[in-house]
Amino acid sequence: xxxxxxxxxxxxxxxxxxxxxxxxxxxxxxxxxxxxxxxxxxxxxxxxxxxxxxxxxxxxxxxxxxxxxxxxxxxxxxxxxxxxxxxxxxxxxxxxxxxxxxxxxxxxxxxxxxxxxxxxxxxxxxxxxxxxxxxxxxxxxxxxxxxxxxxxxxxxxxxxxxxxxxxxxxxxxxxxxxxxxxxxxxxxxxxxxxxxxxxxxxxxxxxxxxxxxxxxxxxxxxxxxxxxxxxxxxxxxxxxxxxxxxxxxxxxxxxxxxxxxxxxxxxxxxxxxxxxxxxxxxxxxxxxxxxxxxxxxxxxxxxxxxxxxxxxxxxxxxxxxxxxxxxxxxxxxxxxxxxxxxxxxxxxxxxxxxxxxxxxxxxxxxxxxxxxxxxxxxxxxxxxxxxxxxxxxxxxxxxxxxxxxxxxxxxxxxxxxxxxxxxxxxxxxxxxxxxxxxxxxxxxxxxxxxxxxxxxxxxxxxxxxxxxxxxxxxxxxxxxxxxxxxxxxxxxxxxxxxxxxxxxxxxxxxxxxxxxxxxxxxxxxxxxxxxxxxxxxxxxxxxxxx
Amino acid sequence: xxxxxxxxxxxxxxxxxxxxxxxxxxxxxxxxxxxxxxxxxxxxxxxxxxxxxxxxxxxxxxxxxxxxxxxxxxxxxxxxxxxxxxxxxxxxxxxxxxxxxxxxxxxxxxxxxxxxxxxxxxxxxxxxxxxxxxxxxxxxxxxxxxxxxxxxxxxxxxxxxxxxxxxxxxxxxxxxxxxxxxxxxxxxxxxxxxxxxxxxxxxxxxxxxxxxxxxxxxxxxxxxxxxxxxxxxxxxxxxxxxxxxxxxxxxxxxxxxxxxxxxxxxxxxxxxxxxxxxxxxxxxxxxxxxxxxxxxxxxxxxxxxxxxxxxxxxxxxxxxxxxxxxxxxxxxxxxxxxxxxxxxxxxxxxxxxxxxxxxxxxxxxxxxxxxxxxxxxxxxxxxxxxxxxxxxxxxxxxxxxxxxxxxxxxxxxxxx
Numbered sequence: 001x002x003x004x005x006x007x008x009x010x011x012x013x014x015x016x017x018x019x020x021x022x023x024x025x026x027x028x029x030x031x032x033x034x035x036x037x038x039x040x041x042x043x044x045x046x047x048x049x050x051x052x053x054x055x056x057x058x059x060x061x062x063x064x065x066x067x068x069x070x071x072x073x074x075x076x077x078x079x080x081x082x083x084x085x086x087x088x089x090x091x092x093x094x095x096x097x098x099x100x101x102x103x104x105x106x107x108x109x110x111x112x113x114x115x116x117x118x119x120x121x122x123x124x125x126x127x128x129x130x131x132x133x134x135x136x137x138x139x140x141x142x143x144x145x146x147x148x149x150x151x152x153x154x155x156x157x158x159x160x161x162x163x164x165x166x167x168x169x170x171x172x173x174x175x176x177x178x179x180x181x182x183x184x185x186x187x188x189x190x191x192x193x194x195x196x197x198x199x200x201x202x203x204x205x206x207x208x209x210x211x212x213x214x215x216x217x218x219x220x221x222x223x224x225x226x227x228x229x230x231x232x233x234x235x236x237x238x239x240x241x242x243x244x245x246x247x248x249x250x251x252x253x254x255x256x257x258x259x260x261x262x263x264x265x266x267x268x269x270x271x272x273x274x275x276x277x278x279x280x281x282x283x284x285x286x287x288x289x290x291x292x293x294x295x296x297x298x299x300x301x302x303x304x305x306x307x308x309x310x311x312x313x314x315x316x317x318x319x320x321x322x323x324x325x326x327x328x329x330x331x332x333x334x335x336x337x338x339x340x341x342x343x344x345x346x347x348x349x350x351x352x353x354x355x356x357x358x359x360x361x362x363x364x365x366x367x368x369x370x371x372x373x374x375x376x377x378x379x380x381x382x383x384x385x386x387x388x389x390x391x392x393x394x395x396x397x398x399x400x401x402x403x404x405x406x407x408x409x410x411x412x413x414x415x416x417x418x419x420x421x422x423x424x425x426x427x428x429x430x431x432x433x434x435x436x437x438x439x440x441x442x443x444x445x446x447x448x449x450x451x452x453x454x455x456x457x458x459x460x461x462x463x464x465x466x467x468x469x470x471x472x473x474x475x476x477x478x479x480x481x482x483x484x485x486x487x488x489x490x491x492x493x494x495x496x497x498x499x500x501x502x503x504x505x506x507x508x509x510x511x512x513x514x515x516x517x518x519x520x521x522x523x524x525x526x527x528x529x530x531x532x533x534x535x536x537x538x539x540x541x542x543x544x545x546x
Numbered sequence: 547x548x549x550x551x552x553x554x555x556x557x558x559x560x561x562x563x564x565x566x567x568x569x570x571x572x573x574x575x576x577x578x579x580x581x582x583x584x585x586x587x588x589x590x591x592x593x594x595x596x597x598x599x600x601x602x603x604x605x606x607x608x609x610x611x612x613x614x615x616x617x618x619x620x621x622x623x624x625x626x627x628x629x630x631x632x633x634x635x636x637x638x639x640x641x642x643x644x645x646x647x648x649x650x651x652x653x654x655x656x657x658x659x660x661x662x663x664x665x666x667x668x669x670x671x672x673x674x675x676x677x678x679x680x681x682x683x684x685x686x687x688x689x690x691x692x693x694x695x696x697x698x699x700x701x702x703x704x705x706x707x708x709x710x711x712x713x714x715x716x717x718x719x720x721x722x723x724x725x726x727x728x729x730x731x732x733x734x735x736x737x738x739x740x741x742x743x744x745x746x747x748x749x750x751x752x753x754x755x756x757x758x759x760x761x762x763x764x765x766x767x768x769x770x771x772x773x774x775x776x777x778x779x780x781x782x783x784x785x786x787x788x789x790x791x792x793x794x795x796x797x798x799x800x801x802x803x804x805x806x807x808x809x810x811x812x813x814x815x816x817x818x819x820x821x822x823x824x825x826x827x828x829x830x831x832x833x834x835x836x837x838x839x840x841x842x843x844x845x846x847x848x849x850x851x852x853x854x855x856x857x858x859x860x861x862x863x864x865x866x867x868x869x870x871x872x873x874x875x876x877x878x879x880x881x882x883x884x885x886x887x888x889x890x891x892x893x894x895x896x897x898x899x900x901x902x903x904x905x906x907x908x909x910x911x912x913x914x915x916x917x918x919x920x921x922x923x924x925x926x927x928x929x930x931x932x933x934x935x936x937x938x939x940x941x942x943x944x945x946x947x948x949x950x951x952x953x954x955x956x957x958x959x960x961x962x
């Protein structure tokens with residue numbers, strides 16, 4: 001075997017905020033799949049003079065693979081017909097795959113498009129444990145990007161039983177066991193307790209939680225208890241990423257109260273609050289909405305243990321897909337749109353409604369403004385990550401447009417004039433937020449920050465020993481165009497995008513954890529399986545069978 | 547226990563879409579001697595596990611290498627090839643089959659084409675559903691709409707919907723009300739607590755009346771629909787309702803309006819209560835094919851790669867294009883015995899390749915046949931229950947070449 005391939009990316013303006021590099025011209029050296037400090041003078045070069053060099057992008061929260069995503073894909077045949085994707089022509093005639101796009105592309109297209117956008121890592125943010133094998137199979141068919149799965153907990157009957165019985169230690173051991181057998185990366189909570197109530201049946205009044213102290217079946221089980229138990233578990237287990245939380249009351253006027261209550265409940269503990277935009281509304285259900293972005297982001301600014309991603313809404317087509325079944329029912333009931341609901345046995349739910357955000361719609365305009373306010377009022381970009389909750393707030397393909405909104409005030413103000421103003425009173429955006437993100441800050445919110453929050457020590461930076469995931473952009477003053485069309489993308493040392501063309505599509509790696517736990521818990525889980533489950537304990541999870 | 551006897555536990559049966567994974571298979575001298583927990587249908591599906599291991603070219607025995615060369619020649623020469631996925635394949639083999647279709651620019655279709663009405667209704671309207679285990683945990687009212695699961699899904703009632711105790715059904719069968727809807731000769735289970743009879747020609751209208759009743763709209767007072775309206779009121783009062791229908795084709799042609807009527811009734815019932823529609827599917831990992839095609843192409847069946855990318859041909863699938871003479875070669879993957887008529891007859895007039903269990907015995911006399919193992923009996927990998935819960939396969943027997951390996955070799959032969 002020959003020595004590992006070497007490549008010197010020479011002469012580019014490097015943005016590597018984790019290592020304090022802010023646009024200085026320097027070389028980035030790659031040997032094999034790693035960044036190295038230096039290379040011999042004769043090593044092959046990639047001329048990056050005049051270009052901008054960053055670590056590969058890291059998506060901390062997207063819905064790209066697994067049972068719910070695939071149900072949503074199936075619901076969108078016309079969107080797939082409208083966006084056909086021929087197989088890319090790879091170097092050396094290597095086999096590539098055709099596919100379809102839209103808001104939920106086919107798996108191969110998902111990998112190609114992420115790479116084409118300069119993203120080299122993405123986290124699938126909602127995997128039902130029972131269907132984890134499915135999510136991994138799809139990720140096996142999603143090339144190039146490294147990917148991990150967030151595993152859904154917090155509405156599962158076994159966990160809620162442990163909380164009702166006052167057994168937080170067993171709950172922690174269970175979470176650790178579950179992450180291992182599902183090959184998961186982090187613990188995800190969606191609408192703690194709310195999905196369990198939705199699945200419990202009955203009429204309209206009793207089908208979701210409203211506040212974090214509402215009882216879920218038993219009075220000793222509440223959203224607060226679920227949050228505390230799982231945040232505590234993630235921290236006690238030393239997981240690389242803290243508990244990843246989708247709060248109660250997503251998308252409802254006045255939900256700022258639950259969002260802040262959830263943050264306060266976990267004060268002093270590491271916790272990540274996802275798609276915060278969808279949880280930052282004032283007003284009252286039925287009486288109108290207002291922005292509460294300022295209240296929420298001020299709390300985040302003041303609490304260094306808290307991190308968030310924004311979940312920006314972008315105008316255009318979207319597909320809402322979530323484990324939060326009751327929310328999707330409301331969206332279906334209020335819009336009459338196509339609706340999928342799937343209650344997943346003993347664990348979680350799934351709801352899907354294809355959607356579209358229009359500038360002229362008052363709520364969509366408010367949502368758009370709230371997201372931008374969160375970005376522009378955030379004091380520490382390392383804890384406020386760029387996301388659209390793909391495909392819920394818009395496709396990941398809209399990230400470049402979002403970056404332009406953050407970097408270009410003139411453009412942003414023009415866009416603001418186009419949108420429905422009815423609900424924007426009180427929005428900080430309307431008062432005129434002058435801030436413009438710098439390239440270094442963009443590098444933080446799209447790669448360095450999410451990598452750090454995910455505990456991916458080898459990602460999000462270009463120091464020696466880092467994964468050789470590098471994106472090279474032309475320095476185009478139109479930042480949307482610049483970020484949409486990287487000139488070169490290197491993944492694990494392989495040049496996957498060359499002169500703007502996808503040329504190689506190696507398989508990505510799977511990111512997974514295997515925390516330690518007291519094995520006694522498996523005896524108890526096995527008994528629970530014997531009583532209630534419809535899948536053999538031995539067949540559960542996502543590990544290969546002998 | 548004799549020295550040659552061994553048993554394999556937690557085997558998943560793919561005899562029907564229930565995919566019961568509690569089967570213990572006892573093997574004696576490389577034959578299946580016993581399938582504990584399996585129903586009669588499952589025991590028949592497993593059989594004794596013996597399977598032909600022929601590889602043939604033009605009906606004569608050939609080496610696998612020669613067969614693959616000839617298969618590649620047939621497929622390369624085709625201007626308009628068809629790849630058809632029959633049952634008894636693992637998801638891994640299905641993934642390879644889609645890759646092959648992409649490489650060939652083929653029309654790719656599956657047995658789901660004959661169950662298309664339900665899939666298309668769900669694409670137009672969505673669906674309110676649940677995994678089978680959730681029905682077990684929750685359902686207090688179960689309505690079997692023109693289907694008795696005992697016939698084609700023998701353990702459905704025992705394992706999932708009716709008999710077992712669940713979180714909200716602590717007394718199992720006694721915690722639930724079972725209602726049979728008899729649509730002409732399509733009768734619900736004999737031991738139901740109540741029955742409603744609907745004339746075949748009234749089925750779609752009855753579903754409309756029921757939805758109107760659930761939504762509190764006026765639905766007239768036609769005596770023909772009084773039973774249906776009363777059933778709708780009863781369902782509205784349930785705590786968690788399961789509406790169970792058969793997704794596989796029966797004696798009558800599938801009516802798209804019927805499928806949509808079932809979908810929208812189940813959705814509407816989620817206003818006054820909770821309701822899930824359960825669509826029963828057959829065996830051999832059919833649900834896996836739908837899922838794999840969807841994730842790789844964006845469409846669940848009837849995918850045409852001819853333009854160089856996947857397009858959707860739900861109304862012009864394999865049977866239609868073969869009948870129209872548009873297809874000039876076919877590659878059937880999976881058990882050819884499960885290829886439905888009239889497609890099977892049409893294939894006899896085409897140059898064809900068959901790769902799958904008992905391919906050498908295919909009625910359409912393929913030019914190349916490679917016998918492979920049956921997914922779940924000889925081939926490992928993953929299969930999906932009818933509700934798309936993925937399950938690992940634990941094949942109790944060694945077999946002939948695997949489908950996935952054969953397809954990979956064929957793809958290499960084709961230079962992709």
